[in-house]
Amino acid sequence: MRFTRDQVVAELRALRKGRGVQKPDVAEQLGPALRSLCGISPADDPAVVQVKLLGRLRALIDELPEDLGLVVAVAMGLHPETRQKFLQERTEWLAARMERDPRTVRRRIDEGVGLLVSQALAGTVARRDDNLGWYVRRFEAVLRHDKASPECLELRCIVAERPELAGIELSFTVPPASDDPPELLVEPVYGVTVTGVERVRRNRFTIRLGLPRPLAVGEEHDFAVITRPAAHQPMRSHYVYFPERRCDEFDLRVRFDPDAVPARVWGLAEAFPRDVDEIRPSEDILVPDAVGEVHVAFDHPRTGLGYGAQWA
Numbered sequence: 001m002r003f004t005r006d007q008v009v010a011e012l013r014a015l016r017k018g019r020g021v022q023k024p025d026v027a028e029q030l031g032p033a034l035r036s037l038c039g040i041s042p043a044d045d046p047a048v049v050q051v052k053l054l055g056r057l058r059a060l061i062d063e064l065p066e067d068l069g070l071v072v073a074v075a076m077g078l079h080p081e082t083r084q085k086f087l088q089e090r091t092e093w094l095a096a097r098m099e100r101d102p103r104t105v106r107r108r109i110d111e112g113v114g115l116l117v118s119q120a121l122a123g124t125v126a127r128r129d130d131n132l133g134w135y136v137r138r139f140e141a142v143l144r145h146d147k148a149s150p151e152c153l154e155l156r157c158i159v160a161e162r163p164e165l166a167g168i169e170l171s172f173t174v175p176p177a178s179d180d181p182p183e184l185l186v187e188p189v190y191g192v193t194v195t196g197v198e199r200v201r202r203n204r205f206t207i208r209l210g211l212p213r214p215l216a217v218g219e220e221h222d223f224a225v226i227t228r229p230a231a232h233q234p235m236r237s238h239y240v241y242f243p244e245r246r247c248d249e250f251d252l253r254v255r256f257d258p259d260a261v262p263a264r265v266w267g268l269a270e271a272f273p274r275d276v277d278e279i280r281p282s283e284d285i286l287v288p289d290a291v292g293e294v295h296v297a298f299d300h301p302r303t304g305l306g307y308g309a310q311w312a
Helices: 006-016 034-038 046-062 067-075 089-096 100-124 273-278
Strands: 133-146 151-160 165-173 185-190 194-201 204-215 220-228 238-241 249-256 265-271 294-297 306-311
Touching: 006 100, 034 265, 046 067, 046 100, 067 089, 067 100, 089 100, 089 204, 133 238, 185 194, 204 220, 238 249, 238 265, 249 306, 265 273, 265 294, 294 306
Parallel strands: 133 249
Antiparallel strands: 133 151, 151 220, 165 204, 185 220, 194 204, 238 306, 249 294, 265 306
């Protein structure tokens, strides 16, 4: 069943009231248009409904211009600094941050929601049925920042959630550190073959991986790849993982050159995508050891929020 733009906008306006998407009973308050947009089926339990809803909304918000993305995230209750009980309180927080009156902020919220819905219905943000077919049991990343060209060894254990899972897709963002479009090189280590690397936005890539054989439902599979920027390309001062699906464990180790350790290194947890660009040290200060390494680990990182390390 197809839904009009006005129907989706109306459901989002209703959803943003009160605590927004953080309502305990949010699954019961979703209308048919949002359920369709987020790929929610009648068989999904409330926990699955919330995962699908938050993941879809965060992906859509990430495609908006920065100013509109912020106001929509706050209005919907998705921004980690604004979990107030009422929409009016979140609007006042935005007004203070933007140095605008609340009436102007409300117009900006409506503008952002309208653009989000238009992009969603036009298919600007691709939905992949693949997202429902597997989840990550464990993800380990080892970033080698002690090399002339940084590279990251990424090891994953995935679990199939649909029969005959023969391939998967990973999303990877390379924040630009210069005016040139970033490049991404992907090398299989074991357990997969790289069938394609597609640039979907200036700094965002889709990595397509083929599995050795189709997996059955519930079957686990381990694989590893190395990702690296082009040799001439500098790297931004962070490694942050934004889960797009269920992930049970995320483990990150960053190795710096012992003779060139950053002045400050800190951990990030539940970070909003645009907060990472502000380079504000968190209270989780990480001290590199004698060989220049820091290590952080996270259990059940939340879909759409960022986890990792940053330095300056």
